[in-house]
Amino acid sequence: MYTQGLDQKQKKSAADPADTPGRLAAFQARIDADEKIEPKDWMPSGYRKTLIRQMSQHAHSEIVGMLPEGNWITRAPTLRRKAILLAKVQDEAGHGLYIYGATETLGVSRDNLVADLLSGKAKYSSIFNYPTISWADIGTIGWLVDGAAIMNQIPLCRCSYGPYARAMVRVCKEESFHQRQGYEIMLELCRGTDEQKRMAQGALDRWWWPSLMMFGPSDKTSEHSAQSMAWKIKRISNDELRQKFVDVTVPQAEYLGLKMPDEDLVFDQKTGHYRFGEIDWEEFWEVLKGNGKCNRERLEARNSAHDKGRWVREAASAYAEKQAARDAA
Amino acid sequence: MTKEQALITYATRMGDNAIVMAQRLSEWVGHGPELEEEMAMANFALDYVGQARMFFSYAGELDGNGRNEDEICFLRDGWDYGNVLLLEQPNGDFGETIARLVLFETFYSLQLEALASSPARKLAEIAACAIRESTYHIRHASHWLIRLGDGTDESHRRVQHAIDRLWTYTGELFEADQVDRIMQAEWEGPDLTALREQWHRQIDALLSKATLQKPADGWMDSGGKQGHHSEHLGYILAEMQSLQRTYPGANW
Ligand SMILES: [Fe+2]
Ligand SMILES: [Fe+2]
Numbered sequence: 001m002y003t004q005g006l007d008q009k010q011k012k013s014a015a016d017p018a019d020t021p022g023r024l025a026a027f028q029a030r031i032d033a034d035e036k037i038e039p040k041d042w043m044p045s046g047y048r049k050t051l052i053r054q055m056s057q058h059a060h061s062e063i064v065g066m067l068p069e070g071n072w073i074t075r076a077p078t079l080r081r082k083a084i085l086l087a088k089v090q091d092e093a094g095h096g097l098y099i100y101g102a103t104e105t106l107g108v109s110r111d112n113l114v115a116d117l118l119s120g121k122a123k124y125s126s127i128f129n130y131p132t133i134s135w136a137d138i139g140t141i142g143w144l145v146d147g148a149a150i151m152n153q154i155p156l157c158r159c160s161y162g163p164y165a166r167a168m169v170r171v172c173k174e175e176s177f178h179q180r181q182g183y184e185i186m187l188e189l190c191r192g193t194d195e196q197k198r199m200a201q202g203a204l205d206r207w208w209w210p211s212l213m214m215f216g217p218s219d220k221t222s223e224h225s226a227q228s229m230a231w232k233i234k235r236i237s238n239d240e241l242r243q244k245f246v247d248v249t250v251p252q253a254e255y256l257g258l259k260m261p262d263e264d265l266v267f268d269q270k271t272g273h274y275r276f277g278e279i280d281w282e283e284f285w286e287v288l289k290g291n292g293k294c295n296r297e298r299l300e301a302r303n304s305a306h307d308k309g310r311w312v313r314e315a316a317s318a319y320a321e322k323q324a325a326r327d328a329a
Numbered sequence: 330m331t332k333e334q335a336l337i338t339y340a341t342r343m344g345d346n347a348i349v350m351a352q353r354l355s356e357w358v359g360h361g362p363e364l365e366e367e368m369a370m371a372n373f374a375l376d377y378v379g380q381a382r383m384f385f386s387y388a389g390e391l392d393g394n395g396r397n398e399d400e401i402c403f404l405r406d407g408w409d410y411g412n413v414l415l416l417e418q419p420n421g422d423f424g425e426t427i428a429r430l431v432l433f434e435t436f437y438s439l440q441l442e443a444l445a446s447s448p449a450r451k452l453a454e455i456a457a458c459a460i461r462e463s464t465y466h467i468r469h470a471s472h473w474l475i476r477l478g479d480g481t482d483e484s485h486r487r488v489q490h491a492i493d494r495l496w497t498y499t500g501e502l503f504e505a506d507q508v509d510r511i512m513q514a515e516w517e518g519p520d521l522t523a524l525r526e527q528w529h530r531q532i533d534a535l536l537s538k539a540t541l542q543k544p545a546d547g548w549m550d551s552g553g554k555q556g557h558h559s560e561h562l563g564y565i566l567a568e569m570q571s572l573q574r575t576y577p578g579a580n581w
Binding site for chain 2: 063066067070073074075076077078079080081082083086087089090093094096097135185188189191192193195196301304305308309310311312313314315316318319322
């Protein structure tokens with residue numbers, strides 16, 4: 001899940017008169033019985049809104065995420081790596097399409113969702129506002145970013161909204177490929193020359209903290225988790241997921257022979273978990289607000305693609321209309 | 330030139346075509362007119378990378394000097410690259426990319442069909458495998474050419490301009506040099522004169538469906554197969570080869 005802005009962004013909106021106490025209670029009973037909610041079922045307007053926002057953010061993130069990785073396709077160091085990266089980026093486009101499709105079942109159109117992305121109104125994961133400046137960044141993104149995404153998305157496979165849950169099952173399978181391939185890039189670099197090791201360490205230094213931020217604000221400040229939890233849209237809290245991620249990732253870094261950029265990182269024998277340092281939440285909020293290294297470039301790239309493609313889309317619909325007219329004649 | 334040498338050069342040229350096309354198509358990722366088209370471009374690029382790997386590995390095997398696919402791809406300079414000029418031209422707009430795909434793939438699938446029955450068995454196998462991909466690419470690109478040609482005034486104008494611009498690079502496809510002649514004589518390679526006629530018939534039919542004008546065969550640029558390239562190839566290689574060149578001998 002790439003939705004770190006979600007929990008705090010939601011404003012209290014006026015209650016929908018259709019959300020009668022009876023309906024709400026019946027809905028909650030279905031959720032509590034672990035029933036899946038399907039597109040045609042009645043749902044509270046807040047549930048629908050929350051899902052639309054979360055799912056569209058997720059889809060946007062898949063799409064914007066193609067940019068930092070696409071940045072290295074033409075420079076991949078071997079043909080095999082080039083093929084793997086191309087396939088990965090293609091998968092991400094597929095995830096985006098698939099999740100947009102699932103979001104449309106909630107009564108919104110992909111065109112409108114994309115328009116919100118392009119105007120800057122909708123959010124996408126801040127992780128993609130960081131630059132990919134070396135080949136090791138591609139390894140690190142697979143290892144950490146896809147790794148964090150899996151951690152987030154596995155519970156979503158049990159999300160109460162059927163189309164989203166099913167989308168996540170499929171997406172998770174591919175993300176775990178990406179994670180392994182990313183780790184494999186890192187392994188190769190860490191077994192390589194001093195320069196390659198330096199490249200790998202540099203990438204870890206830059207991506208570690210942002211990938212911890214992917215899990216969203218701390219539970220202490222995250223106001224909206226409670227409702228999402230009750231609706232079983234969210235099933236595990238931000239901090240719990242983050243801890244799980246740290247616990248599995250630290251030994252992987254050790255195996256690579258890399259040093260985590262965190263002086264406070266220590267294994268706590270009593271709890272069996274790693275304790276880690278304070279996340280720079282100021283950086284998190286700044287990047288979310290638009291003040292990251294690549295925020296402007298990412299949005300400009302998507303807008304430029306959209307604008308330059310307008311004549312193509314217009315041609316396609318003009319042709320389709322002509323064809324329909326010919327068929328009717 | 331022995332027939333074995335001709336075969337090595339020929340397989341390398343096929344790989345060069347594939348990888349240069351892959352590089353150009355990859356540039357669309359993240360920048361396409363529709364998400365579906367970005368996926369298609371990435372998918373085609375992936376097909377081409379796969380083909381380049383097969384051609385390069387084959388050339389390396391034949392050569393017997395132990396060069397692997399990556400050494401062939403990343404450690405040769407432009408004058409040793411034998412891709413046709415058409416493929417190294419910049420992408421231009423989406424219409425130009427589509428026009429190039431149509432012009433090249435129509436040739437390429439005919440070339441592959443001929444090679445699929447070559448006595449050079451491995452080459453024939455690679456060709457048979459590539460034909461399936463090529464057929465799909467042509468179908469996709471042809472649909473777009475028709476949509477753009479017969480879409481709006483703007484799209485018609487743009488794609489006509491693209492065809493006109495690229496036409497000068499189509500002559501080279503059918504220009505046989507010594508390598509092509511040995512391939513035809515010794516390995517049942519394509520007869521480029523006959524292939525040219527087939528290509529014209531198919532392109533004529535497609536252009537007319539797309540309501541586009543066929544350009545006159547004026548001056549034709551050529552030389553790519555022999556390593557005489559435009560200024561564009563140098564940049565493609567500089568970008569593609571940068572890691573291999575900066576960190577010689579490293580494993581990735
Ligand atoms: Fe994904
Ligand atoms: Fe992924």
